[in-house]
Amino acid sequence: MTKTLEPCTLVIFGAGGNLSRNKLIPALFDLEAAGRLPERMLILGCDVMPHQREAWLDFVANSLRRTYPDGLNETALQRFCARWHYFDTPIDDMTVYARLQQLLEGTNSDFPPNVMYYMAVRPSAFPSIVEHLSNVGLLSERNGWRRVVIEKPFGYDLLSAQAMQAGLSRHLTEPQIYRIDHYLGKATVQNVLVFRFSNLLLEPIWNNHYIDHVQITHSETLGIEGRADYYEGAGALRDMLQSHLMQLLTLVAMEPPVTMEAEHLRDEKVKVLQAIRPIPQNAVNAHAFRGQYASGVAGGKTVPGYREEAGVAPDSTTETYAALKLFVDNWRWAGVPFYLRTGKRLPENSSAICIRFKQPPQDLLKHARQGPPQPNWIMLGIQPNECLRIEMQAKVPGLDLQTRIVSLDANSRQEGDEDYDAYSGLLLDVMQGDRSLFLRIDEVEAAWRVVDPIIKVWSMERDFISEYPAGSWGPRGTYRLFDRNDQFWRHSLEPEGADLQTY
Ligand SMILES: NC(=O)c1ccc[n+]([C@@H]2O[C@H](COP(=O)([O-])OP(=O)(O)OC[C@H]3O[C@@H](n4cnc5c(N)ncnc54)[C@H](OP(=O)(O)O)[C@@H]3O)[C@@H](O)[C@H]2O)c1
Secondary structure (H helix, E strand, C coil), rough: CCCCEEEEEEEECCCHHHHHHHHHHHHHHHHCCCCCCCCCCCEEEEEECCCHHHHHHHHHHHHHHCCCCCCCHHHHHHHHHHHEEECCCCCCCCCHHHHHHHHHCCCCCCCCCCCCECCCCCCCCHHCCCHHHHHHHCCCCCCCEEEECCCCCCCCCCCHHHHHHHHHCCCCCHHHHECCEEEEEHHHHHHHHHHHHHHHHHHCCCCCCEEEEEEEEECCCCCCCCHHHHHHHHHHHHHHHHHHHHHHHHHHHHHCCCCCCCHHHHHHHHHHHHHCCCCCHHHHHHHHHHEECCCEEECCCCECCHHHCCCCCCCCCCEEEEEEEEEEEHHHCCCCEEEEEECCCCCEEEEEEEECCCCCCCCCCHHHCCCCCCCCCCEEEEECEEEEEEEEEEECCHHHHHHEEEEEEECCCCCCCCCCCCHHHHHHHHCCCCCEEEEEEHHHHHHHHHHHHHHHHHHHHCCCCCEECCCCCHHHHHHHHCCCCCCCCCCCCHHCCCHHHHH
16 A cells, blocks of 8 residues: 655765665656655765756766666656755765765755655665764754665674674664665565465465475676675675575574564564574684686676685685574474575576475375386475466376476566566655664574584685686585485576586
């Protein structure tokens, strides 16, 4: 249901950067075109470079024309541009925040008093911005709300996440902080909750009696695309697994919340993270596998290996592939492995949750098939195809009793459905004060606790890392994570992709 939103001001720090240009400006424009922005909302772009307002509006319009090369809704563009103002924030100018305070709160200010600050700056930059805002009173909620959106990474390990939080909590209360994980804004990710909690038929089988294991995969065909300075210090475990994939795990494994209110939802997610069996340092190699892409062929082109990329140390052991086996030690999931993996320079861009069921207690139809029994799978495609697929056995038509896999496919998308980028929904949530899809600090800390031992061991073991050719599905040794020989990575949602031969 569409809510009428209070007027508000959106201040974007880093408005001239990549995130703003590629994601925030288009997402806000989509909301404008759909008539979903509050009527009297104003947007203030802040960045270090000086710009006149006209030049800034050109930047906004050009960003949009690049996103929508086939044309823009010009009326919406006019409305959108009318909302924008620009304010430069040179780093060494001590008067910036006092002037900003005057602009936003001075007696003649037109900016609505409810303010959301979006930190679209590098993580090292925002603690000082928050401090400056606080020092001039711009975070005080005496006349309207103040909300601050921060982008991941939320620290580099548990300690740094706690240090970052200590800095933030000096100036902000927890409900004022919106830790964004844009993955959670994707419609199919939210569909995991709808799928689980509005369909009764799943609940009786959603447990260790029926589920053999769960796989959560995010694969990318791209390499690091010139971002060595960031990636060398991050790696696949921090970049994708500790954040996005662990979030998906919580949605698959959580108990039904009391209500869909933010705190109830987040309480249940935290309980899952807290129930993950800790991995002692001496068991890291049995639970985690890392790899690095070597040169190979990706997208029909020969591409260099990770250590040949510009800015990467020739002896780097930063992982571009990471896989984990986790156990959620609670009543529902005891003994069910959750396999998570992510990698760059893999053969496909895709994200999916694949749930494999156990075999029937008796193999009554052994004679009706060739090869080993085929289990049921429930698969949720997150990207590029938003879909739900259930694989079952059925009789092949004909005189003989033979079985084969059939799949029940539901494409969640139907013709005419609205299609918004995750950022549109999340920005709207911040304006509405809905924190359900944002991470609470105990969630962030619990996720770091799970991967911290792995980070420690990998940072000490720097003499070897497995390689995989670019364009392949990752290092072969990753199969050692599986509990049994009949478990294997599901590389594709297509039945023929479900085997070991796709290397
Ligand atoms: N790019 C993406 O698609 C993406 C996706 C997900 C998450 N993120 C996260 O989003 C954040 C921003 O990433 P980005 O790729 O957009 O970085 P970016 O391209 O470096 O943009 C940051 C912008 O902020 C400016 N800036 C630095 N200090 C500032 C200050 N005190 N006040 C105002 N502006 C300031 C920078 O200017 P200078 O360059 O002159 O310093 C730059 O224009 C990061 O936390 C990143 O992890 C980005």
